[in-house]
Structures are given as structure tokens and as C-alpha cells.
Amino acid sequence: MAAVTLGVLRERHPGETRVALVPEGVRDVCVLGLSVLVEGGAGAVAGFTGAVYRAAGARVVSRAKVTSADIVVVVRRPTVGTLGPMRRGQILLGLLRPMHAPFVVRRWADEGATLISLDQLAATAGPASSLDAAAGQAEFAGSEAVRLAADRLGREPAGRPTGVLVLGGGPATRRAIETARLLGADVQVHGASERAPAAALPSFDIVISTVEPSDSAPPLLLDDDALRRLRPGSVVVDLACGPYGRTVAGAEPGVERVLADGVTVVGAGDLAARVPASASAAFSRSVTELLAHLVHDGRPVADLAEPALAVAVIAHAGAVRHAGVLRGLAATTAVAGLP
Template identity: 45%
Template sequence: MAHQTVGVYSETAPGERRVALVPAAVRSILDLGLAVVVEAGAGREAWFPDTAYTRAGATLVPRAEVFDAADILIGVRPPNIAATHRFRAGQALICLLQPLYVPDLIRRWAGQGLTMIAADLMPPTRGRAGPMDFLGAQERVAGYQAVLTAADTFGRCLSEPAPGGGTGRPARVLVVGRGPAGHQAAATACRLGASVHVCEAHPRSCAYITASVRGSDIVIVTAEIPGRPPPVLVSARSIRTMRPGSVVLDTTASVFGRAVELAQAGVTRVVEPGVTVVGDDNLASKTPTGASKAYATSIAALLTTLVRGGRLSIDRTDPTQAEVVVTHHRDVLNDTVWRRILDEISLAGVP
């Protein structure tokens, strides 16, 4: 039986600079008995040239050929592809699918026989990060970048040099969220000399967060909840108690919701009394080389569990696969996604 081909497509979402597979990870895919084709230029924004992929053993092809030739498509985000495109029955797609937000897309592609594997549904590992910790790895990069973005926006150094040597009062940084992004943000801010406080990202902590915002120079909110809009944790009223020149950064602000009341997805704006509010849920893409390496490591580890004898092997009884395989053989396997589809059908009156 012929072995299958993995296809890597270029990301086309605005501001997305990551690539799903880096040259260093190609060998591990080839060792599984799979061929690898890469869309020409797919790694350019993350500083991985086409020549690096060909040296690693991949074949460069045009975009259309990636979707035609690949048995297993891999990306960071779902591919932006014409509604008239039909996937080949039996093809598979692995990406950060966010299936609860795109029920119409899931329904349409499932009807074409596309097996969809949502890497973002991979449950976090207990304790130390594991090789398939897709979201955790990206959140750590985002937490690091969040501090750099906030520091670049802030009006002074996080560890202010004092006249005659030494340092003055360090900037006060409040990190809301104790997940991977929050921990990395706190560690990065500490290394830059800030005075850092971390609190839980939960509605029951809102009173404490409000009191802490008042005395902070920088507030970084990391309250991502996969598949659900984040709770609003920082109110407009609390932001207006901050000093002019302060910064509030919401790493969850997207078209699906926000954790900071005044944040807007992809927007940086100044509100009274002179506080800069940044909304950006795509911070990992601002560090595309490191984020892509981490993502590719997770992809290679996942494929190791999914591929047998050079072919994708879906086992509905496998606990790991049960978490991430959303559709297979035109069936929607994830109960939560199926209920969301049914809700959308009911609201739209679609048969």
C-alpha cells in the first residue's frame, strides 16, 4: 500500500507569520514513512527559506498542488480556501481548528469526507510541558511577547536607571492568569527588573483585580479558555483609575470576546486618562521562529501517534485521538462540536 503525503500550506490570516512545519522537523516526518510537500514560501515569514526545506528532504510545490496532492494537510490555522473547493474524501486536516467557533465550516467539510483534527483540543499535560502541548507552547511564546509589547508601549524602562547608578522604582506589573502565558509573562517581566504580581483569571477575583489595577503600571491579562469567550475581568472603570502612561494588554481580545472591557482585537488605543489599551490574541506570531519551532515539535509528536506504516490511522478507542479527532468518515465525533452544529442549524432553520 502506497505511503501518504503530508502537505504544509502557507498561512494567510492577517498578521499570521508562523508555519506549521520547520525544516528541522521534516526528517522526523519522513522517518514515519510519509512524504512531505511544502507550499513555496510557506516558511518565509518565520525566516525559514525554501532551500532549507528542500535540503531537509521536502518537495516544494505551488499552493494548489499542496491541497491536491496531500493526504494529510497541516497548518497553524484553518486554510483560507474558496467555498467552491472540495476536499478529497479521506483527506485529513490538522491545525488549531477552534471547531466550536466555526460549526458551519465543520459541517461543510465533514460532508466532503475530510478528517479534521483539532490540535487546540489536545488536553494540557500535568506538570511539565509535554511534546504535544500545542496551546501551552504557543501561550508561553505569547506570554513572553506580551511583556515585550507592553514594555515597548510603556513610557519608561521596567527597571528605571537612577541618577548616579543603581535603579529607581521598578515598574509594577500585574499579570492576570496563572496558565502558561501568565507564568511566562511574569518570569519575563521579572527578568526585565519589574515588580511583578500574579493573580488568578477568574470572575471571583474581579474585586481583587480591580484593586490591583489601580496601583499597576502595566496590566497583562491572559484568560484564554479554549472554545469559550473569556470572562471580562478588567473593567473600563478600573482602567480609568490608572496613571497616565500606563499600559493594559489583553492577550485574549479577538472577534470571539475579550477579557478587558476597552480592548479591541488587533487595536492599540489610548483612553482617558492616558492609558494605552492593547488587544492582541496573535502575539505568538510576533515571535514566529520560536513559535513555529514549538508548533512543529508538537505536530511531529502528534503524527507519531497517528501514523502507522506510513498512513494515517484513526482509532476511535484511543483516548488521545478521542480528544482531538473532530470528524472522520463524514461523522462528527466530538459531542460538544456536534451540539454546537445542531444549535446553529436550529437557529438558522437549516434542514
């Protein structure tokens, strides 16, 4: 019987630098009995060459061969055009953000694919587990948000903030606090449900909103009036800025704006991609840990009685299993008068 193949797709999202499986992870996957196919150039930006993948036991092949693998792993959900039609029983594994593309999820479910989304695992993984890939990437984003803001301060000595306000909670918040303190800053923290303290705003030269991007509009934590209270030259980074809204007035995804009073507002995008080698290694560990739950005796088995798979599998056996996607599809089709 031929070995089950696992394909590592090259990321094509603008600005994406990570790869879903690093060479060290290839060895772990081979131990599970799978044969690894890596698309040419998949790890190049992160510093992982084809030669290193081959040395780890992978084959470097074309996109067509990767997309036909039994299991395809990605960082971000690919487009339908990139992946092409999926076949019955084929598995797609990555940060699929199902609520951002419910009709794509339904299409692949109708084709009989199994979709496993690593951003669904926060409640199952536990605080010390690498299984929750989204949390691991959020930690990198929190750290990079502080470093980005410090770089934009333009102060001597360079990158030395004095007062940092962190808004939010979770892994990005924890890492932002640690990084700011390492830079010597005084740090205050306010929860995601709290607006920034107006009277204290002039004392901060960096504000980081670490509210994680969600499937609904995030709360507005810094409005125009709050931005005007910040000292000139301050930097605000909004990690939640995305297709569903923002937590900072005027923030736009992937855009840096300097306001009239000299305050810089950064709609951060996915900052984990700024440290591709480290972020890819962390993501790869999440992939291999999930595969250890999925693959038995060299064959993938989507056992929905397994807690991690019960949460992460969002489509299987021709059906969508994600409750939010099902609600969204039902509401949309009802409004459109479709069956």
C-alpha cells in the first residue's frame, strides 16, 4: 500500500512569509509514516531551502503534486483557485478562519474534503500546549507590535519607549507586556472591554491594542478624541484591524497613517509574518502535534471522539460541522431566498 502523502503548499497571501512545516517537522511527519511533498520555494523566505527539506526526507515538487496530496498543510486558507477542486477524503489543515469564508468551506465540504482549522483549538489545547497554533502566532504578533512601535518612535536612544499601554488580553497581550518591559518601559494594561483611560493617555508614547481579530466587529477602544490626547510622535498599533473592523479609529489593515498631530496609527495585519523562521517553527510544531492525533499506523483517521479533532474539524464526510459557519450560511441563504 502506497504511503499517505502530506503536501506543504507555498503561501501566496500578500506579505505572507511563513511556511506550514519546517524541515525539523518533516522528520516528525515521516516518523508517523507519511511521505512529505514540499512545493518548490515554500520555505525560501523563512530561510528553509529545498536542499534542507530534501535532507530532512521530503521531496520538493510542483504545486500540482502538492495540491493532490492526501493531506495539504497551509498557514493561511488558500484560495479555491490555488488549491483547485478537493477530492473526497482529502484533508486540508491550517489556520482556515472558517467564518471569513463560509461559502468556500461549504464548497470544499460538498466536495467531500475534511477541513481541520487550527484556530479553533484555544479551549482544548490548554495554556502550555503548542496545539493551539493561533495562540502561538499571536505571541509573535504581540512582541512584534511593540518592536514595530518602538522603531517608529524616532526617539533617541532609538526604540526606547517610556510609557506603554496594552489593551486586550490573551497570548498577544502577555508577550507585548514582556517585550515592552524588556525595553525598559512602564506598562499599564486594560482589558478588551475597557476604553483607554482618557486622563492617562498623554503619559503613553506607545499604545498596543492586542484584541485578537474575530468574526464580528471588535470594540472601539481608541476613538478620535482619545487619539488627540496622545502626545505628538506617539505610536498606536491595532492588532485587531481587519475585515470585521478595528479597535482604533482610522486604522486600516496593513496601513500606517500619521495623523495631523503626529500620532502614527498602524493597522498591523499579521505581524507574526515579520519573524518567519521562528513563527514557522512554532506553527510547524502545532501541525505535527495535531497530526499525532490524526494519523494512526500511517493512515489519517478523523476520529471525532478525539477532543482536539472534535473541535478542529470544521467539515467532514460531506458536511459542514462548524456551528458559526452553518448559522452564517443559513442566514445568508434565507435573505437571498435560496434553498
